[in-house]
Amino acid sequence: MQNTAHLVFGIFGNATALFLFLAPLITFWRIIKSKSTEQFSGIPYVMTLLNCLLSAWYGLPLVSKNNLLVSTINGTGAGIEIIYVLIFIVYAPKKERTKILGLFAFVLTFFAAVVLISLLALHGNARKLFCGFAAAVFSIIMYGSPLSIMRTVIRTKSVEFMPFFLSLFCFLCGTSWFIFGLIGMDPFVYVNNGFGSFLGALQLILYFIYRKNKGNGKGKNENKNTAVVSMELGFPDEPNEDKEISNTNGAQNAWPRIDS
Numbered sequence: 657m658q659n660t661a662h663l664v665f666g667i668f669g670n671a672t673a674l675f676l677f678l679a680p681l682i683t684f685w686r687i688i689k690s691k692s693t694e695q696f697s698g699i700p701y702v703m704t705l706l707n708c709l710l711s712a713w714y715g716l717p718l719v720s721k722n723n724l725l726v727s728t729i730n731g732t733g734a735g736i737e738i739i740y741v742l743i744f745i746v747y748a749p750k751k752e753r754t755k756i757l758g759l760f761a762f763v764l765t766f767f768a769a770v771v772l773i774s775l776l777a778l779h780g781n782a783r784k785l786f787c788g789f790a791a792a793v794f795s796i797i798m799y800g801s802p803l804s805i806m807r808t809v810i811r812t813k814s815v816e817f818m819p820f821f822l823s824l825f826c827f828l829c830g831t832s833w834f835i836f837g838l839i840g841m842d843p844f845v846y847v848n849n850g851f852g853s854f855l856g857a858l859q860l861i862l863y864f865i866y867r868k869n870k871g872n873g874k875g876k877n878e879n880k881n882t883a884v885v886s887m888e889l890g891f892p893d894e895p896n897e898d899k900e901i902s903n904t905n906g907a908q909n910a911w912p913r914i915d916s
């Protein structure tokens with residue numbers, strides 16, 4: 657029974673996580689069509705890539721037991737994020753391209769270092785602790801990224817920039833992996849995903865508190881591109897007047913977000 661429950665929650669976690677990884681497709685379709693990254697930030701995708709790589713490595717049997725489903729979804733996520741990053745680099749202006757290329761190189765170097773250290777210098781439980789800690793830290797960073805948009809919701813008293821389905825799937829994804837980790841008695845899975853589940857629940861609570869204010873204009877002074885980035889589990893820049901002015905020509909008509 658325990659093994660069945662472990663498998664079921666792992667599969668459900670894979671499904672909800674895949675939705676989150678695919679959420680930015682609408683953003684990248686826009687980037688490709690406009691041949692410009694506009695005011696979007698590439699940092700969320702590079703950092704999510706690092707989280708996926710570390711989690712996929714941790715889930716492999718040579719590092720930890722009974723976590724293969726962690727590897728499957730995060731390996732898939734890593735492939736998706738690499739595509740996002742490469743598209744972003746192609747269409748980004750020179751200064752932004754250089755920054756993202758540098759961060760991308762750092763991510764690959766850091767991941768390679770973790771792999772080499774865990775393989776050559778560590779064995780057994782020490783390897784699991786080292787890789788699990790690295791994966792958990794960056795997973796918490798990824799889950800913590802919506803804090804900025806939650807602050808915006810409270811400030812504007814509007815959920816215009818925090819779509820319901822994104823918040824719902826953040827909660828479902830975190831909860832699924834939290835239970836998966838509990839059943840497998842793996843703190844490197846349930847601690848960080850418990851944090852994600854908690855933040856997802858807070859987003860849902862905020863949504864129901866301010867849901868009647870959705871689209872009422874209270875949040876329209878916020879930058880639309882920032883809103884879309886925050887939707888995708890990113891690290892949005894604080895909206896400001898200068899960005900909104902510079903964004904008038906290309907980003908004024910940002911589409912409604914479906915929202916990670």
